[in-house]
Amino acid sequence: MSPTPREKQREQTLIEIKRLARLQMAELGPSGLSLNGIARQIGLTTPALYRYYAGRDELITALIVDAFTSLAETMESADSGVAAGDHAGRIMAVVLAYRAWAMENKEDFTLIYGTPISGYHAPEELTQPPARRGFAVILGILLEAYRGGKLRAYPYPSEVSLALPGPEGNEPESLPADVLYIGLVGWTRLHGMIVLELFGHTQTLIRSPEVFYRNEMEHLLRSVGLIE
Amino acid sequence: MSPTPREKQREQTLIEIKRLARLQMAELGPSGLSLNGIARQIGLTTPALYRYYAGRDELITALIVDAFTSLAETMESADSGVAAGDHAGRIMAVVLAYRAWAMENKEDFTLIYGTPISGYHAPEELTQPPARRGFAVILGILLEAYRGGKLRAYPYPSEVSLALPGPEGNEPESLPADVLYIGLVGWTRLHGMIVLELFGHTQTLIRSPEVFYRNEMEHLLRSVGLIE
DNA sequence: TGTACATCAGTGAACGCGCGTTCACTGATGTAC
DNA sequence: TGTACATCAGTGAACGCGCGTTCACTGATGTAC
Numbered sequence: 001m002s003p004t005p006r007e008k009q010r011e012q013t014l015i016e017i018k019r020l021a022r023l024q025m026a027e028l029g030p031s032g033l034s035l036n037g038i039a040r041q042i043g044l045t046t047p048a049l050y051r052y053y054a055g056r057d058e059l060i061t062a063l064i065v066d067a068f069t070s071l072a073e074t075m076e077s078a079d080s081g082v083a084a085g086d087h088a089g090r091i092m093a094v095v096l097a098y099r100a101w102a103m104e105n106k107e108d109f110t111l112i113y114g115t116p117i118s119g120y121h122a123p124e125e126l127t128q129p130p131a132r133r134g135f136a137v138i139l140g141i142l143l144e145a146y147r148g149g150k151l152r153a154y155p156y157p158s159e160v161s162l163a164l165p166g167p168e169g170n171e172p173e174s175l176p177a178d179v180l181y182i183g184l185v186g187w188t189r190l191h192g193m194i195v196l197e198l199f200g201h202t203q204t205l206i207r208s209p210e211v212f213y214r215n216e217m218e219h220l221l222r223s224v225g226l227i228e
Numbered sequence: 229m230s231p232t233p234r235e236k237q238r239e240q241t242l243i244e245i246k247r248l249a250r251l252q253m254a255e256l257g258p259s260g261l262s263l264n265g266i267a268r269q270i271g272l273t274t275p276a277l278y279r280y281y282a283g284r285d286e287l288i289t290a291l292i293v294d295a296f297t298s299l300a301e302t303m304e305s306a307d308s309g310v311a312a313g314d315h316a317g318r319i320m321a322v323v324l325a326y327r328a329w330a331m332e333n334k335e336d337f338t339l340i341y342g343t344p345i346s347g348y349h350a351p352e353e354l355t356q357p358p359a360r361r362g363f364a365v366i367l368g369i370l371l372e373a374y375r376g377g378k379l380r381a382y383p384y385p386s387e388v389s390l391a392l393p394g395p396e397g398n399e400p401e402s403l404p405a406d407v408l409y410i411g412l413v414g415w416t417r418l419h420g421m422i423v424l425e426l427f428g429h430t431q432t433l434i435r436s437p438e439v440f441y442r443n444e445m446e447h448l449l450r451s452v453g454l455i456e
Numbered sequence: 457t458g459t460a461c462a463t464c465a466g467t468g469a470a471c472g473c474g475c476g477t478t479c480a481c482t483g484a485t486g487t488a489c
Numbered sequence: 490t491g492t493a494c495a496t497c498a499g500t501g502a503a504c505g506c507g508c509g510t511t512c513a514c515t516g517a518t519g520t521a522c
């Protein structure tokens with residue numbers, strides 16, 4: 001049952017392929033990802049990669065899953081570093097970790113949240129769960145605050161129709177709409193700041209993007225009663 | 229001084245090239261833009277396009293300038309349709325037009341705000357002015373409200389360092405930091421919602437994105453005293 | 457108004473490069489007896 | 490422990506396709522006299 005040398009080697013090559021794929025994305029962007037390029041760098045012929053992935057699309061899927069997972073783990077780890085009762089502190093830690101991850105893993109962030117790669121369609125059953133996992137961290141904290149009566153409702157009209165994710169996802173089961181709404185508001189806000197910064201649209205306007213980001217997030221926490 | 233037939237023809241071909249380029253982007257994404265593809269569709273050989281653009285990059289730049297200009301004009305026209313004194317109404321009209329433009333011109337929006345095209349670097353002296361022009365619409369309205377004493381300051385720490393664009397841009401001269409800050413907050417918020425929606429990340433969660441969007445924008449206007 | 461010359465849109469061939477995927481194969485590693 | 494066979498990572502050649510850019514050229518349109 002212990003892994004044979006061949007199995008170990010295979011495992012290592014799989015990791016090496018993804019490592020070089022990420023490296024290539026960093027240089028040429030996600031659309032610059034090519035099997036030929038990876039093979040060249042790894043010192044194999046291109047057809048050899050077909051022993052590891054059925055094709056380019058399967059490799060992209062693997063990279064996307066890895067990226068979402070890495071982001072989610074970063075968020076979870078940031079959350080676990082703050083006292084459980086300090087909801088505002090936990091959320092701040094998580095969203096700051098989110099931003100830091102995006103800045104440090106530009107390619108990965110671009111891969112999952114940038115322009116979709118044309119000709120590639122992600123298989124949702126594989127990418128959805130790790131994608132939701134990160135969001136679930138924030139929803140989980142909000143839910144705890146909500147149950148403790150510490151979350152002030154954010155106003156929204158009854159016409160807003162949200163899809164409440166069932167317990168089959170990573171989200172806590174039976175999520176109140178108020179909690180999901182606040183989660184979505186926070187997510188769209190942080191996403192806007194990060195994307196504009198990452199793609200260079202605000203660099204001439206905002207000289208201290210992290211302070212700006214932090215203030216926006218604190219503002220939101222204040223408006224739902226988690227600060228002050 | 230009147231245009232010769234040849235000049236008219238040239239003008240039409242220039243327009244036709246950009247039209248087909250946009251069509252191609254709609255199908256294959258911005259990275260799928262190719263001179264060969266355009267030439268094929270227009271019924272010319274590829275080298276013929278060099279009579280019109282010095283190369284692929286110059287064409288991309290032209291498309292980017294067109295996109296920013298089209299967005300700015302849409303915003304300006306939305307603004308002019310509301311009574312000048314109704315600052316909240318004007319801003320709502322402008323941001324709703326912004327979102328509608330993004331949804332109706334997905335390719336153009338992706339081109340200017342999506343993942344930067346690898347290997348291409350936009351000449352800022354050409355793209356910056358039309359990019360700022362749209363933002364200036366919102367800043368202009370905010371400035372009027374500010375001068376009329378109707379804009380409540382949005383709280384932010386003194387450490388935030390904003391670059392106040394000088395009068396050489398399209399921005400109104402000597403913009404108060406409070407106005408710019410609110411403008412930036414609004415921009416990052418609307419951008420987050422639009423990007424997430426456009427790239428399909430919220431479609432399973434938010435079933436009525438426009439209502440959500442409108443509510444977020446109204447919430448902001450309320451928090452700076454322009455509504456209620 | 458008619459002719460001579462200049463302009464310039466567009467061609468066709470070529471260059472050198474990239475890509476993903478298939479296929480029959482070699483040869484080393486692993487397994488069963 | 491040694492041999493016979495099965496597995497499977499990796500090769501090399503080929504297929505058919507894409508791309509941007511250059512160059513010498515043709516032939517129609519426009520201009521000067």
